Amino acid sequence: MTARPRQIHLGCFPIHLGGNSGAWRHPEIQPDGSSNLEWVINFAKIAERGKFDILFVADSLTVSDHAIPFETNHFEPITILSALAAVTKNIGLVSTMSTSYSQPFTTARQMASLDVLSGGRAAWNVVTSGTSSVGKNFGQDVHHAHSERYKIAEEYIQVVQGLWDGWEDDAFPRDKETGVYADMSRMHRLNHEGKYFKVRGPLNIERSPQGQPVIFQAGASDTGKDLAAKLADAVFTNRENIDECRAYSSDLAARAAGMGRPAPLVFPVVTPIIGSTEEEAKRKSQELNDLLDPWLAVSFLHRYFKTFDFSQCDLDAPFPDLGHLPDAEQSSTRFLLDVARDEGLTLRQLAYRAAAPRPDFTGTPEQVADQMQRYFETRASDGFMIATDISPRGLEDVVDHVVPILQKRGLYRTDYEASTLRGNLGLEIPENRYTAAARQRMTG
Numbered sequence: 001m002t003a004r005p006r007q008i009h010l011g012c013f014p015i016h017l018g019g020n021s022g023a024w025r026h027p028e029i030q031p032d033g034s035s036n037l038e039w040v041i042n043f044a045k046i047a048e049r050g051k052f053d054i055l056f057v058a059d060s061l062t063v064s065d066h067a068i069p070f071e072t073n074h075f076e077p078i079t080i081l082s083a084l085a086a087v088t089k090n091i092g093l094v095s096t097m098s099t100s101y102s103q104p105f106t107t108a109r110q111m112a113s114l115d116v117l118s119g120g121r122a123a124w125n126v127v128t129s130g131t132s133s134v135g136k137n138f139g140q141d142v143h144h145a146h147s148e149r150y151k152i153a154e155e156y157i158q159v160v161q162g163l164w165d166g167w168e169d170d171a172f173p174r175d176k177e178t179g180v181y182a183d184m185s186r187m188h189r190l191n192h193e194g195k196y197f198k199v200r201g202p203l204n205i206e207r208s209p210q211g212q213p214v215i216f217q218a219g220a221s222d223t224g225k226d227l228a229a230k231l232a233d234a235v236f237t238n239r240e241n242i243d244e245c246r247a248y249s250s251d252l253a254a255r256a257a258g259m260g261r262p263a264p265l266v267f268p269v270v271t272p273i274i275g276s277t278e279e280e281a282k283r284k285s286q287e288l289n290d291l292l293d294p295w296l297a298v299s300f301l302h303r304y305f306k307t308f309d310f311s312q313c314d315l316d317a318p319f320p321d322l323g324h325l326p327d328a329e330q331s332s333t334r335f336l337l338d339v340a341r342d343e344g345l346t347l348r349q350l351a352y353r354a355a356a357p358r359p360d361f362t363g364t365p366e367q368v369a370d371q372m373q374r375y376f377e378t379r380a381s382d383g384f385m386i387a388t389d390i391s392p393r394g395l396e397d398v399v400d401h402v403v404p405i406l407q408k409r410g411l412y413r414t415d416y417e418a419s420t421l422r423g424n425l426g427l428e429i430p431e432n433r434y435t436a437a438a439r440q441r442m443t444g
């Protein structure tokens, strides 16, 4: 692959989970977007017009007791991304799939199918499912601890990647003259027997044009970062500001270097709110924040403090002492507890801090472009996940007003470089392990 100048990568969320969960009441916002095919297609096409790298569909496998109503109704990721594959050409399709309540064979097969049908544009966001009630949908009462979930995830990813190599690139000649459909010498069983999984393989789907789907991850604990450094190509993060993003990126890069791997690409989630003047942008931001009811914001906290019932707490008293928390190992839970203590926040203040979009991308198109440039050039990030409060106009503001500025500055592509996601992200196509081994036998 020829080296090319480092450029900003952009992604967005066609299905909105997280962020301002009161924003659906805004007059310009279509409230059924997350389960409306036409709406999601329109959104994906705007992103592709802006030459975005990825569409990312997050997911959870449960409607928990403290669920935010707006988040309880949305398409399943592989299904909606398969539909989007048919109406887009270049943009990458990232699906969350959990390693805690499924078999790697199923995930490998679904992701490989999405990769083949999209012409090599699939990516897997590996999550371990932090919510204990997920197990109750899968006949399991035991929810594994944080560290155990990560150990399972590591073996799970290795099995999936092994299955993706089950057929070499040239395994299906489909030669009508000779009658050879498949060259079975290019098929390889995995025969994996590990601590958690036993899988024979191979998959019944060929290798895709990008070799293997791209791996994303979003853990920020030490264990999460180690897993990302070892196995991920890219990460999502919700670090709060440029300094935190820079610290996170350099920590991750050091961990990856220690393992002889390139640093995963870092995509922080940001919510640009754009106006023709700074005042207009601030007014728009306030309009959206006014829609976030305080108890809705408190519901948002439940994703980090799953076992605690805040309903009897005083919103304006200091953030309560939660006692022993099974979630405390989770990095975002730890982070919020530290912020509440260090800054002496009330329950209301912490809830808004967690649930309202971060303010540092509110401004004119130039100000937002400047901020992106600052992140990118100081290696706080390699790109951005644009969260737009389910308004296509929010995405259009970025595509029509910020993207042209970044392009003029030479920081962002004017057209896709490749038809595969790996090609657009500048990632190597991994050589099939069996092809590589055969080549080594021949040469060595």
Ligand SMILES: Cc1cc2nc3c(=O)[nH]c(=O)nc-3n(C[C@H](O)[C@H](O)[C@H](O)COP(=O)(O)O)c2cc1C
Pocket: 057, 058, 059, 060, 096, 125, 126, 127, 128, 129, 130, 217, 218, 219, 220, 221, 222, 223, 224, 225, 236, 237, 238, 269, 329, 330, 331, 332
């Ligand atoms: C931007 C972003 C997107 C995420 N998407 C999902 C998701 O779709 N499903 C999920 O269960 N967890 C998701 N997570 C949670 C992480 O995968 C991870 O479980 C969480 O950060 C706790 O792990 P840690 O303690 O290693 O940080 C996401 C996190 C971030 C920052």
